[in-house]
Amino acid sequence: MSLRIVVCVKYVPDATGDRQFADDLTTDRDAVDGLLSELDEYAVEQALQIAENADDAEVTVVTVGPEDANDALRKALSMGADKAVHVEDDDLHGTDAVGTSLVLAKAVEHVGYDLVVCGMASTDGVMGVLPAMLAERLGVPQVTLLSELSVADGTVSGRRDGDTASEQLQAALPAVISVTDQSGEARYPSFKGIMAAKKKPVESLDLDDLGIDAEEVGLEGAWTAVEDATKRPPRTAGEIVTDEGEGGKQLAAFLAGQKFI
Template sequence: MNVVVCVKQIPDPAAPSALDPTTHNLDRTGKLILDDSDAYGVEMGLQLASGEGDEVILVSMAPGGETSGLRTALAMGAARAILISDDSLAGSDALGTAKVLAAAIKRAEPDLVLTATESTDGYTGTIPAQIAELLGLPSITFAKKIAIDGSTVRVERQTEAGYDEVESPLPAVVSVTAGVVEPRYPSFKGIMAAKSKPVDVVTVADIGLEAGQVGATGARQEITDVSKVEARAGGEIVVDDGNGAARIVTFLEELKVI
């Protein structure tokens, strides 16, 4: 079985983020890392594609031929990666990104496509359904458990009230929530092996798209104004010396919550 896992390489979420002052695009110039949200899909893929001849293929879009995040996922055990890297992709929106990913996914002819629910930096959360529609595939979003049974994928899908059991014929697109599975840490051997695993770097033209469909032109939306939000004022800080709980009780009484 071939499993494609879409992964995003993002600026370190722990570092301060910024928008480019003129283009209003997210500043992605520093070193990029594997989005934590994607480690769950990579692990799930590795567990589902563990048989003889099975393969986990990463698909990612990133500027400047960036592979550091991909190497992390390759070190976890993915077999190879397709990276779409092209200057014309700067400023792409969710639909443009989905077009690029879908075109690259097709090349891998997967039985199953896994994505995160949303990325940590852009968090639009529409890409799984957009990819599925572009590929003409069924999709199950918000998976908290996945099993493969022959040519059927069975999923426990998070809902407002609890969860639904959902099944779909393969191939299908499934988006996973964090916690679907515990991601492994790359072993030393994995890290060494990842260095020589193939990363197929392709351009927009290579995957049969035109530059106008993607990037800032394809996005057909723009940010017109950016402003700082006035910070919420902090309040009273009390160091607990045994009276912390009593102080909270008084506060709750003042609010008439109790």
């Protein structure tokens, strides 16, 4: 029986761009280019490695987002994933992590899965809670923040590295896992992979397809909200210290004043 691997990925604003809030205090996605979250590239890479070491496996990437989120799926497909699912619906605008976990859970169940792979966090929200929420909704074990992993005999095993110790963890499939940026460098799509990705299937779904009411997601259904936001002040000129024998003291005083030391 084929090992069904589902990778949850996110289309995020480019961190190098000028990110800002829209009038409704959601991320203004029209103001900056987007791309596949870098931390999710590690999840795609680990899923592909698991598939390559399995006798028979299929990798499906799933995303929830606007029309442009299709670019994130195509990037994952060009890396080597087999197919993709894109959940797009106008009523999803403003959905928080709780609502996103609901939509992803329904999409993952729609696809069918043995193993769900996520990145450790998104590079825009940086909450890191979605894998746990997803596992709870699916009713399966979670093994999160893995820097090394393997799948064999119906079990996923991995190592979680902490500040003072490392843990060896395992769970029976089906399960949800997340991987860190220490799990292995993501492969760069080849020209052949990019061309092949154009022919790979991308299934489009909306809330009706997944049996989700609009009131459960979007700004109306969000459990969290941004109440106020202020633009970052423009960068000011730095303080120049002229060293005439007291430069070290002046530098130390400046660092202490900024509470760096």
